[in-house]
Amino acid sequence: MTLTFVGLGLWDEKDITLRGIEAVRNADVVYAEFYTSRLSTSVERLERVLGKEIRVLERKHLEEESRRLVEEAKEKNIVVLVAGDPMIATTHSSIMVEAKARGVEVEIVHNASIVSAIAGVTGLHIYRFGKIATVSYPYGNVVSRTPLDVIKQNLSINAHTLLLLDLNPEPMTIGYAVELLERVDDGTLDHFAVGVARVGGDSVTICDKFYRLKHHDFGDPLHSIVFLAKTIHITEYEFLREFANAPEELYEIVE
Amino acid sequence: MTLTFVGLGLWDEKDITLRGIEAVRNADVVYAEFYTSRLSTSVERLERVLGKEIRVLERKHLEEESRRLVEEAKEKNIVVLVAGDPMIATTHSSIMVEAKARGVEVEIVHNASIVSAIAGVTGLHIYRFGKIATVSYPYGNVVSRTPLDVIKQNLSINAHTLLLLDLNPEPMTIGYAVELLERVDDGTLDHFAVGVARVGGDSVTICDKFYRLKHHDFGDPLHSIVFLAKTIHITEYEFLREFANAPEELYEIVE
Numbered sequence: 178m179t180l181t182f183v184g185l186g187l188w189d190e191k192d193i194t195l196r197g198i199e200a201v202r203n204a205d206v207v208y209a210e211f212y213t214s215r216l217s218t219s220v221e222r223l224e225r226v227l228g229k230e231i232r233v234l235e236r237k238h239l240e241e242e243s244r245r246l247v248e249e250a251k252e253k254n255i256v257v258l259v260a261g262d263p264m265i266a267t268t269h270s271s272i273m274v275e276a277k278a279r280g281v282e283v284e285i286v287h288n289a290s291i292v293s294a295i296a297g298v299t300g301l302h303i304y305r306f307g308k309i310a311t312v313s314y315p316y317g318n319v320v321s322r323t324p325l326d327v328i329k330q331n332l333s334i335n336a337h338t339l340l341l342l343d344l345n346p347e348p349m350t351i352g353y354a355v356e357l358l359e360r361v362d363d364g365t366l367d368h369f370a371v372g373v374a375r376v377g378g379d380s381v382t383i384c385d386k387f388y389r390l391k392h393h394d395f396g397d398p399l400h401s402i403v404f405l406a407k408t409i410h411i412t413e414y415e416f417l418r419e420f421a422n423a424p425e426e427l428y429e430i431v432e
Numbered sequence: 433m434t435l436t437f438v439g440l441g442l443w444d445e446k447d448i449t450l451r452g453i454e455a456v457r458n459a460d461v462v463y464a465e466f467y468t469s470r471l472s473t474s475v476e477r478l479e480r481v482l483g484k485e486i487r488v489l490e491r492k493h494l495e496e497e498s499r500r501l502v503e504e505a506k507e508k509n510i511v512v513l514v515a516g517d518p519m520i521a522t523t524h525s526s527i528m529v530e531a532k533a534r535g536v537e538v539e540i541v542h543n544a545s546i547v548s549a550i551a552g553v554t555g556l557h558i559y560r561f562g563k564i565a566t567v568s569y570p571y572g573n574v575v576s577r578t579p580l581d582v583i584k585q586n587l588s589i590n591a592h593t594l595l596l597l598d599l600n601p602e603p604m605t606i607g608y609a610v611e612l613l614e615r616v617d618d619g620t621l622d623h624f625a626v627g628v629a630r631v632g633g634d635s636v637t638i639c640d641k642f643y644r645l646k647h648h649d650f651g652d653p654l655h656s657i658v659f660l661a662k663t664i665h666i667t668e669y670e671f672l673r674e675f676a677n678a679p680e681e682l683y684e685i686v687e
Contacts, residue, residue: 187542191451194441194543195481198450226450262544264552270671273555277674287442287549287632288449289517289542292558297519297540300528303547304566308591309559334585336563377542416525419532 180250180276182263184288187377189218190226197286201227205253210234213266217378243272250281262290295339298382299371299403300416307336312354313343322361328404338404348398352391369427371403384423408432435505435531437518439543442632444473445481452541456482460508465489468521498527505536517545550594553637554626554658555671562591567609568598577616583659593659603653607646626658639678663687
């Protein structure tokens with residue numbers, strides 16, 4: 178029997194692939210987990226499109242009970258539905274290692290992820306992106322400096338930085354993320370960035386100085402930010418001007 | 433009317449999404465282009481699944497005749513099918529700018545791309561990847577040093593490098609890419625890498641020293657390579673050992 182991770186893509190129940198639907202049809206039990214990424218649809222709408230009951234996994238089910246999932250996949254065809262591309266979360270690759278060790282076959286049905294879609298939405302060249310960082314909620318009162326460090330590393334090789342925003346306990350907004358990072362800033366953040374909301378749906382894209390992003394209304398989640406490289410290509414500039422309301426001063430960093 | 437770019441995902445005609453099928457059903461004319469990325473299926477099989485005639489665009493159609501496509505989209509609903517995620521190719525974002533300037537609405541139906549799927553196939557953490565580079569065929573006798581420069585930049589921030597291999601005039605093999613880069617090497621390439629073939633299909637993943645990848649048989653295209661960061665995480669090591677036949681000496685670079 179098989180443990181299959183099926184990506185649901187970026188937006189709603191229409192983003193599943195024919196391959197994903199086939200996997201669900203062949204499944205004995207269908208789970209879904211929405212803490213590593215989220216969709217703008219409901220479990221009920223997914224059940225209607227897929228014609229199967231879906232059991233929603235809590236965080237502990239995947240992390241603590243991954244052994245149980247793998248054991249269950251010895252006897253049954255198990256599908257786990259995940260928003261985006263299922264293998265972006267390292268939790269899932271750990272389960273694959275566990276499954277392999279126990280002789281359970283694992284399959285992946287890939288789908289769109291913010292990691293690749295961000296290039297299309299911002300017009301930024303995919304090969305100019307550096308490392309990705311996540312902006313997390315403060316732990317106690319401590320704001321993690323990691324995103325700032327990653328931005329600096331990427332600036333050192335003139336690369337853009339995709340900043341993913343924490344989803345738990347609730348999806349973080351661009352405004353909140355900007356305020357958090359300003360608390361650990363050392364002058365690095367006085368530069369341009371692009372805020373994006375609802376990629377794959379009714380997306381909004383706004384380019385401005387990083388600290389000014391908090392004054393724009395991006396609407397509902399999910400939100401992400403791209404902190405721009407030191408310089409940008411002329412075609413990146415043209416796209417941001419047409420589609421992201423970029424200020425004229427952005428032209429100063431065209432290489 | 434609308435110009436819609438529809439991603440076809442990584443492997444064959446089953447990787448289109450329900451949203452993509454809906455866009456095709458609403459289209460007056462359906463084009464496809466396969467020079468920026470390719471699928472392991474035929475136009476005939478795609479036509480059968482989609483129930484529409486497909487006209488294949490040559491390179492010049494998109495680059496030189498993008499104006500004609502945009503003009504046609506003023507009168508008709510046009511769909512352009514593209515393997516992978518349609519917006520990874522910068523050609524397509526240029527057409528979006530052109531369309532916006534001429535008052536034509538553009539939509540994107542995202543799909544899986546090697547850029548995000550590579551993490552699932554290799555078990556490497558997505559946030560540890562740096563810039564992407566393409567290994568191109570020699571121009572005359574000159575081998576581009578760009579991929580080597582990008583690898584060095586990424587090593588300087590301890591990041592993995594995804595190397596995409598040129599598709600034109602024919603998809604480049606891992607063995608050929610290794611031999612090309614060895615011709616410009618200055619000692620940088622004596623390190624570990626992961627070769628992957630046919631991601632999203634019957635994929636093969638092998639981890640070894642970079643120069644030894646040319647001795648492995650990866651079978652049919654498409655091929656890609658990930659040049660590893662200076663150090664890797666223990667869970668990355670475990671995945672590569674289980675799924676990519678990594679040599680024991682890889683343990684030396686676990687941080």
